[in-house]
Amino acid sequence: MARIIVVTSGKGGVGKTTSAAAIATGLALKGNKTVVIDFDVGLRNLDLIMGCERRVVYDLVNVIQGEAGLNQAMIRDKRTDNLYILPASQTRDKDALTLEGVEQVLDKLSEDFDYIVCDSPAGIERGAQLAMYFADEAIVVTNPEVSSVRDSDRILGLLASKTRRAEQGQDPVVERLLITRYDPNRVDSGDMLNLEDIQEILAIKLIGLIPESEAVLRSSNSGVPVTHDQDSDAGQAYSDTVARLLGDEKPLRFHQLQKKSFLSRIFGGGRR
Amino acid sequence: MKLLEFLKRERKKSASVAKERLQIIVAHQRGQRGQPDYMPMLERELLEVIRRYVEVEQDAINISLDSEDDCSVLELNVTLPNRG
Numbered sequence: 001m002a003r004i005i006v007v008t009s010g011k012g013g014v015g016k017t018t019s020a021a022a023i024a025t026g027l028a029l030k031g032n033k034t035v036v037i038d039f040d041v042g043l044r045n046l047d048l049i050m051g052c053e054r055r056v057v058y059d060l061v062n063v064i065q066g067e068a069g070l071n072q073a074m075i076r077d078k079r080t081d082n083l084y085i086l087p088a089s090q091t092r093d094k095d096a097l098t099l100e101g102v103e104q105v106l107d108k109l110s111e112d113f114d115y116i117v118c119d120s121p122a123g124i125e126r127g128a129q130l131a132m133y134f135a136d137e138a139i140v141v142t143n144p145e146v147s148s149v150r151d152s153d154r155i156l157g158l159l160a161s162k163t164r165r166a167e168q169g170q171d172p173v174v175e176r177l178l179i180t181r182y183d184p185n186r187v188d189s190g191d192m193l194n195l196e197d198i199q200e201i202l203a204i205k206l207i208g209l210i211p212e213s214e215a216v217l218r219s220s221n222s223g224v225p226v227t228h229d230q231d232s233d234a235g236q237a238y239s240d241t242v243a244r245l246l247g248d249e250k251p252l253r254f255h256q257l258q259k260k261s262f263l264s265r266i267f268g269g270g271r272r
Numbered sequence: 273m274k275l276l277e278f279l280k281r282e283r284k285k286s287a288s289v290a291k292e293r294l295q296i297i298v299a300h301q302r303g304q305r306g307q308p309d310y311m312p313m314l315e316r317e318l319l320e321v322i323r324r325y326v327e328v329e330q331d332a333i334n335i336s337l338d339s340e341d342d343c344s345v346l347e348l349n350v351t352l353p354n355r356g
Contacts, residue, residue, distance in 0.1 A: 146290050153298045157305045190285030197291045201298055 002110040005117050005245075006135040007178075008159075010151030012122030014143045015180040018216055018226065019238075020119035021049040023139070025225040026242030028083035032114040035074065037105075038088035039131035040121035041097055047087045050077065051223025061089035064101030070108055079228065084113075097130050106134050124158060134164050137174040137245075139207060143181045144193040152177075152202055176207035178241060183212040184257045195255055208241030210234050211254040307337055318348065326352055 007020040017038075024036035038046035041061060047053040052075045058068035063086075070086075077083035086105075089096060109116050120131035132138060138159050142152045159173045160166055166173070179195055186192035199206055210216075215232030219225060227242070229235040233254050240250040304311070315335045322328055334349040 146294055149294050150297055150301070153301055157301065161306065187287070190287050193287050193290050193294075197287070201291070201294050 002106075002113040002116045003137060004106060004110075004135050005115060005137045005139060006120055006132045007117060007139045007141060008120040008128060008132055008155050009122065009141040009148070010124060010128075010155040011143075011148045014141050014148050015210070015216075016122070016141050017045050017049050017119055018220065019139065019141050019178060019180065019210070020117050021046060021225040022227045022235075022238040023242055023245070024115070024117040025077075025080055025083060025227040026239055027115045027117070027245070028077070028080045029227065030242065030246060031082065032246075033082045033112065034115040034117065035084040035086055035109055035113050036117040036119060037086040038119050039097070039127055040119065041088045041092055041127060042090065043121065044088035044090050046119050047075075047085065048223060049220055050075075050085050050225060051079075052077070052085055052087075053223070056087045059087045059089040060105065061092045061096040063105055064097065070105065079224070095126070097127065099130065099133065102130050103134060124154060128155075129158065129162055132159060132163055132173070135159075135173050136165070137176065139176050139178050140202070140204065141178050141180055142198060142202070144179060144183075144187070144195075144198060146193075149193070149198060149201055156202065156204065175204045176245075177202055177204045178208045178210070179206070180210040181212045182209050182255065184255060188257045206252075207244050208237060209252055209255050210237045210241070303336065311335065311337065322350055328352060 005023075007016050007023065009016050017040075020036055024034050028034040036046065036050070037060060038044050039060070040046070044059070047056050055075050058073035060073065062068040063070055063073045074084045074086050077085060106116060118131045118135065121127040138155075140152050140155055142148050156175060159175055163173050165171060177199060179198060182195065183192055187194045195206065195209060211233050213226075213232060213234035215229050215234045216226055219229055219235075226232065226235045227238045230239065237254055240253060243250045315333065318335065319328070319330070319333045322333065328350060332351040336347045338345045338347065
């Protein structure tokens with residue numbers, strides 16, 4: 001039985017796809033057989049972030065409509081063993097996904113994967129609700145910014161009511177907070193919500209904190225999930241997040257102001 | 273010392289303003305969770321009716337639906353302006 005994890009946020013542009021790609025990669029690097037599914041029908045991007053955009057032949061909608069088998073549609077990641085990508089359709093509209101179809105695909109994948117990571121589209125419409133419906137766990141990606149926090153709270157409301165676990169009265173979906181684009185400098189100067197405030201407002205457990213980092217854009221430019229860049233703060237922060245998902249206790253990093261050394265003050269910061 | 277305190281007393285930081293605003297809006301959002309979809313409409317129409325008789329502010333009305341076991345209670349709070 002696979003654990004189904006949805007990466008969601010409500011608001012767009014906060015780092016859902018980046019996080020889904022980085023977390024799925026991290027899970028696979030730790031030896032877990034993992035598949036990451038793009039639920040953003042019509043606006044697929046996970047394939048780009050994973051660097052497999054030229055290898056897409058079939059997609060999730062083809063599988064649901066019976067036009068291709070799962071094994072034809074899944075793309076095996078070139079860099080990481082145990083990692084597969086199931087892309088979204090670029091041409092169909094979002095109504096091409098059905099609850100029954102998604103359930104069948106997830107049931108089938110559950111048989112031989114350890115983790116299924118669902119990359120949710122932005123918004124709270126059908127696509128987002130389908131991505132979260134069968135989840136055991138939800139990673140709510142939030143930026144330290146008012147509209148993102150408010151939308152995350154809306155998503156928490158949906159997770160508590162519009163999921164299979166909620167509707168069937170099972171144990172609720174485990175909700176975890178992932179704060180991204182955190183800038184300790186701006187927090188220190190009082191112009192950015194700090195992580196304690198965000199946790200207090202949303203009242204869910206923190207699973208990770210990803211600092212604002214140049215490495216994220218670098219990794220999406222090259223189509224290599226940032227988890228592979230272990231020299232970078234963001235890459236390390238995602239590895240920590242994955243370790244916590246797997247039950248390890250990892251102290252939080254990158255949330256405090258780095259005291260700049262005398263030399264870096266003169267010559268500017270190092271590589272981030 | 274007084275001078276130092278004066279210098280330290282800066283304008284309110286934007287992050288704390290953000291936090292206060294979020295606490296209010298999130299509390300409001302949570303109050304609406306699980307409510308039937310017609311509640312906002314009901315609230316608007318009730319306010320309209322009340323306003324035909326008394327001049328009240330837009331936010332003077334507070335409506336909530338509580339369910340206990342097999343009965344639901346619709347609670348309506350209207351703050352009327354001071355008389356005279």
